[in-house]
Amino acid sequence: MAEPPAVIWKHEVQRLLQYGDLVPRLEEALGKFSTRDSAEVIQPVRNILPLQKHHGFLGSMPTYMENDGVLCTKLVCFYHRDAGSALPATQATVILLDPEYGNVKAVIDGEEVTGMRTAAVSAISAKLLMRPGAEVLAILGTGKQALTHYHIFTEMFPFKEVRVWSRTSQGAERFCRSVGGPVRACVSVEEAVRGADAIVTVTGSTEPVLFGRWVKAGAHVAAVGACRPNWRELDDALMKEAVVYSDSRDGAMQESGDVILSGVQVFAELGEVINGTKSAHREKTTVFKSLGMGVEDAVAAQLVFDGWKAQTGPPGGV
Numbered sequence: 001m002a003e004p005p006a007v008i009w010k011h012e013v014q015r016l017l018q019y020g021d022l023v024p025r026l027e028e029a030l031g032k033f034s035t036r037d038s039a040e041v042i043q044p045v046r047n048i049l050p051l052q053k054h055h056g057f058l059g060s061m062p063t064y065m066e067n068d069g070v071l072c073t074k075l076v077c078f079y080h081r082d083a084g085s086a087l088p089a090t091q092a093t094v095i096l097l098d099p100e101y102g103n104v105k106a107v108i109d110g111e112e113v114t115g116m117r118t119a120a121v122s123a124i125s126a127k128l129l130m131r132p133g134a135e136v137l138a139i140l141g142t143g144k145q146a147l148t149h150y151h152i153f154t155e156m157f158p159f160k161e162v163r164v165w166s167r168t169s170q171g172a173e174r175f176c177r178s179v180g181g182p183v184r185a186c187v188s189v190e191e192a193v194r195g196a197d198a199i200v201t202v203t204g205s206t207e208p209v210l211f212g213r214w215v216k217a218g219a220h221v222a223a224v225g226a227c228r229p230n231w232r233e234l235d236d237a238l239m240k241e242a243v244v245y246s247d248s249r250d251g252a253m254q255e256s257g258d259v260i261l262s263g264v265q266v267f268a269e270l271g272e273v274i275n276g277t278k279s280a281h282r283e284k285t286t287v288f289k290s291l292g293m294g295v296e297d298a299v300a301a302q303l304v305f306d307g308w309k310a311q312t313g314p315p316g317g318v
């Protein structure tokens, strides 16, 4: 009979998941995903169930990595919240299964996994697509994703200046106090992004907040919010000016309002750049449209589970 599942919650995930391990695993997994080899990764575009009464969605995100023996699914609820709502915008749980027996091995808090793997993939996009010598980072939004993006971007790149914008001055000030590092609050999006080399959009907006006329030619934009076909964060001018990359081309064509409504084509998946089958146009303005993929949760969950097993020892002791 199978062991009961491990339940690994937020504080343990925070202790067990480190960007130093996560980033190389994600790079490898993005590359595998883009080979479309079913023995490497099977991962359909997430299935979405609308929660109309609550202005939200339940996404189920299964992934099977046959060669790595990883079977996983994430359940994620995400919402369009009114300003001032105290309710969370995103809640997630990751379930790791044994692919041979079918039993659940671990139930893992998905909040930290989602925060870290999303920021790590955006940082990978910047590593591949941002111009060398980038000095100024701008972050639009001051929620959970803003925080994880701040930490990994300032850890991986030597920015001289970091700016942040929020809808409210209290939001921006709270963010500046919480990061424990240098950052300047800006009163408008334009002030935050003018002259920036890298821009991260992590808002709950359903309308464009970032306009192409403010974006410096050659800047790199990691666009993380607006994960529904009728939601936007970027305007048409920016989408049409930029070379557009995504985590999943199919995901972007089904879920990204910025891609679908602007009518642009996704030039490449990050995995294709990693595999060397598509170019990294660092010299041009680039947009990485992130939707989030189950394979990213799967590699993060496997890292957490491996760390948890190493600390607890084999089932039943030695």
Ligand SMILES: NC(=O)C1=CN([C@@H]2O[C@H](COP(=O)(O)OP(=O)(O)OC[C@H]3O[C@@H](n4cnc5c(N)ncnc54)[C@H](O)[C@@H]3O)[C@@H](O)[C@H]2O)C=CC1
Pocket (backbone or CB within 6 Å): 078, 079, 088, 089, 090, 114, 118, 141, 142, 143, 144, 145, 146, 166, 167, 171, 202, 203, 204, 205, 206, 207, 209, 224, 225, 226, 227, 290, 291, 292, 293
């Ligand atoms: N691409 C991906 O893999 C993932 C994307 N997301 C998306 O990223 C976005 C941010 O997620 P979290 O940080 O978890 O949410 P959060 O609720 O913690 O933060 C959202 C931020 O956006 C701001 N905001 C909300 N509505 C806005 C509007 N109309 N205009 C400007 N700013 C607005 C809020 O004030 C807050 O600063 C959401 O759209 C979420 O669905 C979340 C997880 C993964």
Ligand SMILES: O=C([O-])C1=[NH+]CCC1
Pocket (backbone or CB within 6 Å): 076, 078, 090, 092, 114, 227, 291, 292, 293
């Ligand atoms: O990949 C993910 O977890 C999500 N993408 C959009 C909202 C949540």
